[in-house]
């Protein structure tokens with residue numbers, strides 16, 4: 001099948017590797033000519049993934065028109081900050097129906113919209129075959145090296161989820177399940193990045209596994225409150241796209257959200273932290289949407305509030321942790 005991947009960053013490249021390994025023809029669109037040239041000439045993307053190669057059936061372009069001209073499936077893997085503008089450009093050049101697969105994770109500040117909702121807003125609906133979120137515990141750095149990974153193709157349409165399951169499943173290293181709670185999966189995938197920042201902060205303050213396990217457990221409580229408020233399925237919290245993704249991102253140094261939290265705890269401010277990263281820190285944007293949504297809908301989110309205060313009100317990390325520990329005593 002001909003598949004287009006929008007975004008040749010670490011995740012877009014890793015996903016292209018799986019598709020290439022599965023014998024699909026893949027074209028990656030990226031705005032960076034350096035990335036495009038490196039993929040075409042060397043079959044690598046070292047600025048994003050220092051180790052690992054791309055198969056020969058993966059090529060790249062910085063022409064959106066060319067990238068989309070023959071696509072049957074379009075995989076979105078750009079930072080959520082630019083998704084709206086990229087979709088607007090895509091809408092201008094699309095000429096036929098495509099299956100949309102989203103691999104990016106975030107919630108839009110002010111609107112609280114999920115990526116699926118933004119896709120249906122920005123793309124002429126006649127050109128959308130269906131929408132599937134590909135999400136779950138997965139670091140690009142491991143996938144590009146064919147290390148065993150298990151994730152989910154999530155859609156309101158069972159057939160579309162199954163199509164994406166077969167497209168990406170690779171019995172050697174990439175197992176794909178299907179599930180159907182799109183709303184819950186998108187919310188969990190977005191929120192977990194905030195808790196990864198919190199986890200990096202704990203490690204940066206010299207705290208250990210006890211603190212991290214406590215964070216993960218209480219993060220699940222906050223995630224459940226959100227999932228309920230959005231009217232999604234509570235069960236999603238306990239699956240690959242919920243606790244699975246939360247665990248991988250809060251416990252791994254591959255996570256750039258974790259790394260951002262670590263740097264914030266060691267005295268850098270948000271601007272310095274973002275400037276020092278070569279990859280997107282989605283949690284820094286999603287925390288704004290989550291904080292706003294929690295205020296409007298009266299949801300208790302002490303961890304999200306603490307991360308927000310450190311990032312946007314310059315509260316020192318240690319003060320935020322002390323304040324969380326001094327909250328009134330309560331039942332679990």
Ligand SMILES: NC(=O)c1ccc[n+]([C@@H]2O[C@H](COP(=O)([O-])OP(=O)(O)OC[C@H]3O[C@@H](n4cnc5c(N)ncnc54)[C@H](O)[C@@H]3O)[C@@H](O)[C@H]2O)c1
Pocket residue numbers: 006007008009010011012029030031032035048077078079080082086103104105106138139140141278279280282
């Ligand atoms: N890296 C991972 O392991 C991983 C895993 C799962 C999901 N994700 C999600 O995937 C998304 C992308 O993450 P990433 O790690 O690949 O980020 P990244 O920073 O490595 O790459 C982003 C890419 O998007 C490109 N880009 C930015 N603006 C663009 C535009 N306007 N037009 C075209 N290309 C543009 C950049 O040039 C870059 O190559 C994020 O939402 C992230 O949460 C990442």
